[in-house]
Amino acid sequence: MRLALIIAGALAAAAPAAAQHANHSDHGAAAPVQGSGVVKGVNAKAGTVTLHHGPIPALKWPAMTMTFKASPEVVKTAKTGKSVTFTLNAAGDRVLSLQ
């Protein structure tokens, strides 16, 4: 658990949020966060995935569509139009995994 927190923190530091929503940067959860939604777009070149996600209470987010940074592996897994469950880093600006 401690290691996961360190990794999530390192990822957050390495990838500052793209300020998609002004209210996202100032509240982060303490640990990786689960969510579900629908893939709205994939940009392999930019390394981003756009999701319409349901409410995420841990981050105090309502349902919304937003774009997250993602690793090439996650980008490859994401298919536009698919319903998915996903894990975000604690800062809520990066998709760590997606099913």
Ligand SMILES: [Cu+2]
């Ligand atoms: Cu959002």
